[in-house]
Amino acid sequence: MNETLTPKAIVRALDEHIIGQAEAKRAVAVALRNRWRRQRLGADLRDEVSPKNILMIGPTGCGKTEISRRLAKLADAPFVKVEATKFTEVGYVGRDVEQIGRDLAEEAIRLEKARRREAVRDAASKAAMDRLLKALVGEGASEATRESFRMRLNEGAMNDVEVEIELEEAPAPMEVPGMGGGIGMINLSDMLGKAMGGKPLKRRKLRVADAWDRLVDEESEKRMDQEDVARVALANAEANGIVFIDEIDKIAVSDVRGGSVSREGVQRDLLPLIEGTTIATKYGPMKTDHVLFIASGAFHVAKPSDMLPELQGRLPIRVELKALSEEDFVRILSETRANLVEQYCALLATEEVTLDFSAPAIRAIARTAAQVNESVENIGARRLQTVMEKLLEDISFEAEDRKGETIPIDEAYVGQRLGELAQNTDLSKFIL
Numbered sequence: 121m122n123e124t125l126t127p128k129a130i131v132r133a134l135d136e137h138i139i140g141q142a143e144a145k146r147a148v149a150v151a152l153r154n155r156w157r158r159q160r161l162g163a164d165l166r167d168e169v170s171p172k173n174i175l176m177i178g179p180t181g182c183g184k185t186e187i188s189r190r191l192a193k194l195a196d197a198p199f200v201k202v203e204a205t206k207f208t209e210v211g212y213v214g215r216d217v218e219q220i221g222r223d224l225a226e227e228a229i230r231l232e233k234a235r236r237r238e239a240v241r242d243a244a245s246k247a248a249m250d251r252l253l254k255a256l257v258g259e260g261a262s263e264a265t266r267e268s269f270r271m272r273l274n275e276g277a278m279n280d281v282e283v284e285i286e287l288e289e290a291p292a293p294m295e296v297p298g299m300g301g302g303i304g305m306i307n308l309s310d311m312l313g314k315a316m317g318g319k320p321l322k323r324r325k326l327r328v329a330d331a332w333d334r335l336v337d338e339e340s341e342k343r344m345d346q347e348d349v350a351r352v353a354l355a356n357a358e359a360n361g362i363v364f365i366d367e368i369d370k371i372a373v374s375d376v377r378g379g380s381v382s383r384e385g386v387q388r389d390l391l392p393l394i395e396g397t398t399i400a401t402k403y404g405p406m407k408t409d410h411v412l413f414i415a416s417g418a419f420h421v422a423k424p425s426d427m428l429p430e431l432q433g434r435l436p437i438r439v440e441l442k443a444l445s446e447e448d449f450v451r452i453l454s455e456t457r458a459n460l461v462e463q464y465c466a467l468l469a470t471e472e473v474t475l476d477f478s479a480p481a482i483r484a485i486a487r488t489a490a491q492v493n494e495s496v497e498n499i500g501a502r503r504l505q506t507v508m509e510k511l512l513e514d515i516s517f518e519a520e521d522r523k524g525e526t527i528p529i530d531e532a533y534v535g536q537r538l539g540e541l542a543q544n545t546d547l548s549k550f551i552l
């Protein structure tokens with residue numbers, strides 16, 4: 121992890137994307153920095169320091185997931201999100217929670233491979249080009265022919281041409297009954313491939329553009345030491361992984377309804393994972409002792425004190441997030457990086473349509489969103505998405521006829537498009 125990511129720097133970075141919620145930002149920033157601090161301790165003390173997991177309490181759509189996801193991105197840390205209620209479904213068995221660990225391992229592998237792809241990119245592209253040229257012009261073609269094809273390929277002029285290439289068979293995982301997901305997965309083509317010294321190949325007809333992606337993928341994979349990828353990725357998941365468990369409040373009150381699993385049971389199953397256990401993944405055993413868990417919920421009905429005492433103890437840092445106001449919405453629309461207004465402007469600019477939002481218009485959009493949240497249901501900042509979509513629906517559809525135009529989005533326009541809808545609760549229930 122990056123040495124410059126001090127708690128203050130982390131909060132500053134989060135501020136670019138998330139409005140308000142200072143307390144939650146501080147808590148996650150400290151949790152992240154503590155991991156960096158732990159790495160610097162001597163081996164004996166390092167193992168003693170366990171992460172202080174966090175419980176985020178706040179209504180839907182106020183930034184709980186977003187803060188956690190952004191934090192993971194900043195730290196380049198493997199991140200997974202799960203809904204606690206998923207484990208109350210029929211068919212659940214206690215060990216299913218281990219899937220969380222396996223998903224984290226998969227995510228760490230994906231990150232590690234993405235990192236290494238950069239290093240092998242040139243060599244992989246060159247090899248992919250050789251294979252593609254061979255498929256297009258044959259082995260015996262002259263260098264001049266190859267060069268002219270290479271140029272056309274590089275220009276993208278042949279993207280839609282069909283080509284037949286040999287690719288490794290896509291893995292077809294087979295689940296072995298009785299072994300549960302994950303470890304029991306045996307990849308038949310892997311086994312066959314290993315027996316024959318390489319994965320089996322299959323001829324496939326593809327568009328050149330798709331063939332190129334597949335070939336670069338394959339050539340990159342070949343150049344990675346898969347065992348080393350697994351080793352580094354698992355170590356990264358163990359030391360830096362972040363697991364976000366949403367809707368923890370929904371399993372806080374114990375009840376056994378017809379056929380559904382006891383919620384208390386799910387809490388018990390989660391305990392070892394959060395406390396620290398070793399999970400068998402297909403890349404090897406992975407310890408969860410130092411994984412950071414962030415649990416979240418609205419806690420409208422249940423209270424944190426309704427959770428099992430052991431679970432409460434493992435989520436010692438409590439932070440409250442506030443419901444978002446009209447003022448917050450104005451800031452979300454105008455101050456956050458790549459905000460919705462910027463996104464819509466950029467999307468329509470691709471069709472040479474310029475949107476010109478006035479400040480009062482942005483205020484009116486925020487006011488509408490806050491109003492509908494109040495009268496229909498408070499879904500937090502998610503409301504901005506539906507409101508903006510409705511506001512710009514017609515322009516988005518008619519963009520082709522308005523090339524070259526600058527369209528002012530002022531307060532009157534917002535009122536005209538949304539005013540009636542926002543006033544009418546029945547209408548807004550369905551439309552906004």
Ligand SMILES: Nc1ncnc2c1ncn2[C@@H]1O[C@H](COP(=O)(O)OP(=O)(O)OP(=O)(O)O)[C@@H](O)[C@H]1O
Pocket residue numbers: 137138139140141179180181182183184185186187366367416417444452456500501502
């Ligand atoms: N404070 C905020 N500042 C900027 N954007 C926000 C804020 N809160 C929410 N959003 C935006 O709203 C959307 C939903 O937010 P998020 O996923 O964080 O909700 P949540 O609080 O985790 O709710 P839930 O528990 O229902 O998942 C995201 O697109 C996010 O970017």
